[in-house]
Amino acid sequence: MSEEKSLREIRLEKLERLRELGLDPYAVERFERSHSPQEVLDQFESLSGHVQVAGRVHSYRLMGKAGFAHISDGDGKIQGYFRKDDIGETLWEAYNLLDIGDHIGIIGEPFVTKTGERSIHVKSFVPMSKSLQNLPLGKEKDGQQWYGLSDVEQRYRHRHLDLIANPDARRDLVNRCKIVSSVRRFMDGRGYLEVETPMLQFQAGGAAARPFLTHYNAYDTEVKLRISLELYLKRLICGDLPKVYEIGRVFRNEGVSNRHNPEFTLLEYYEAYSNLEDIMESVESMFRHVAMEVFGTTVVSIAGKEGEIDDDGVPGVELDFGKPWARVDMMEAIERHTGLQLADFVDLETAKSAVKERRVSNPITGKQIVLDGERNLGGLIEKLLEVFVEPTLQQPTFVVGYPLETSPLAKHDPHRAGFTRRFEGYVRGREVCNAFSEINDPVDQRERFEQQLREAAKGDDEAHPMDEEFIYALEAGMPPCGGCGIGLDRMAMLLTGADVVREVLLFPLMKPEGS
RNA sequence: GAGACGGUAGCUCAGUCGGUAGAGCAUCGCCCUUUUAAGGCGUGGGUCCUGGGUUCGAGUCCCAGCCGUCUCACCA
Secondary structure (H helix, E strand, C coil): CCHHHHHHHHHHHHHHHHHHCCCCHHHCCCCCCCCCHHHHHHCHHHCCCCEEEEEEEEEEEEECCEEEEEEECCCCEEEEEEEHHHHHHHHHHHHHCCCCCCEEEEEEEEEECCCCCEEEEEEEEEEEECCCCCCCCCEEECCEEECCCCCHHHHHHCHHHHHHHCHHHHHHHHHHHHHHHHHHHHHHHCCCEECCCCCEECCCCCCCCCCCEEEECCCCEEEEECCCCHHHHHHHHHCCCCEEEEEEEEECCCCCECCECCEEEEEEEEEECCCHHHHHHHHHHHHHHHHHHHHCCCEEEECCCCCCECCCCCECEEEECCCCCEEEEHHHHHHHHHCCCHHHHCCHHHHHHHHHHCCCECCCCCCECCCCCCCCHHHHHHHHHHHHHHHHCCCCEEEECCECCCCCCECECCCCCCEECEEEEEECCEEEEEEEEECCCHHHHHHHHHHHHHHHHCCCCCCCCCCHHHHHHHHCCCCCEEEEEEEHHHHHHHHHCCCCHHHHCCCCCCCCCCC
16 A cells, blocks of 8 residues: 555545534535735734635644644735634644645634734634645745755646745746736737637648647548748738737647747737837837736846846846837848858858858857858858857847848848848847738739748748638738737746746646656 | 756655665654744655666666656757
């Protein structure tokens, strides 16, 4: 017999005894709460008479004929003081049957203990659920924690235990949820219409990624999970819904990493008659709005204060989303950080040999950069951006002017051949948004797709497929339009200071155990 | 996909040179009517990730596998 089983049996026996006492926890449906645990603490001075508070038992100390227990609803923690003389024989036995992890409701009067803790002198209480498991609740004093649940795998696999045991994890996950709802309020407040578009698609477009495949029995057809929101949203722009957005899950059949989960939450929004400047303004305003609404400040401190180094050697950065973001031209930034000249980028071979001749090396590793694998000039340019420029973009910055080859849905830049009216936003060296003036010329769009088909033929398995239905919509006439995509998990990482995406996902994808 | 590291009680972890498995907390029993990492005395609790191998003997050494963490690669 395992230890866990016998523990469960003991708790089941306690449950049975509670039922014999007429205190069946699971028979309770409702408990009238006058305050939350945190509210009792916050409003302590002004409280009069009795309070009714519910929560999970987090600590339990029995001393003969009296005892203490902290209860928490996850937000705050309040101590109850139980005395046999005050609650009577039956409830005293019920108190003795309590375990850490049970839910109870207590009715009593606020008072301060000898040691100065704001507490509730319990006059009566109601058991409302029995915990049949030994919960990994640590002990805690003055903000310091002992024991608890720290095994990362267990925290992700059994997230409810993490939420119960680790207040910091709970805070970040709750803030992630608040960030998403704050974004939604921002979009609604600006008059965008929230829409829902298909997740099951016969052709997954709008991004460069491999899709998940599944089978639809009724049509006996292969269907794909969406990798982006873009094309359906622009079909709505074509349908004269001039301001639309969607917040939804997209799925990319790729590996996991610190920054990647195969399903993630994407915001995309499109606005007719607006251009890149308008989109930049809305991104700035959105971050400002969300930071203020969720954190009450536009200043986000990462790894301590600006200029300080934390225990892990991470330099502190203060990001101020109250200020406008910096704007840099992509090619100017690359020239500045690589020493290469615009003339070096006339074609792919010239650029490759220029990189070799100038012995351009990675500023961090010091190794000479190898770009032999790049199939086109645009890809090479983006690689240079990634290696040389991105790490320097700590403060919020828009990088403007992306290459044509890697931007099959963005308008040509009329003033610069080979480039598009597209920008990405970077913070802490990481991409946070991708935006452009959308192509509304159906002939141009068809040519871009055809170019992608040629890339596919050369072996690019992430090249964009032809989408006739999308072009059909463009042919009806689409107004000029700016669009933007923001990975909300990345945004949540940025604002909560998480450096692992799984810390802001309630249930990250894990391999099945024992497979 | 590659490398490094890890997987021992419910939780957090030790385990030396290969010699019958340890601690704290939690559990269970007793004492204790203002404690708070409560305390005191006592008690139970193990598929040492899995499967092979070496050995008289494996938590420990070797091989393979599973899962995880970190780094890298991949990821517009």
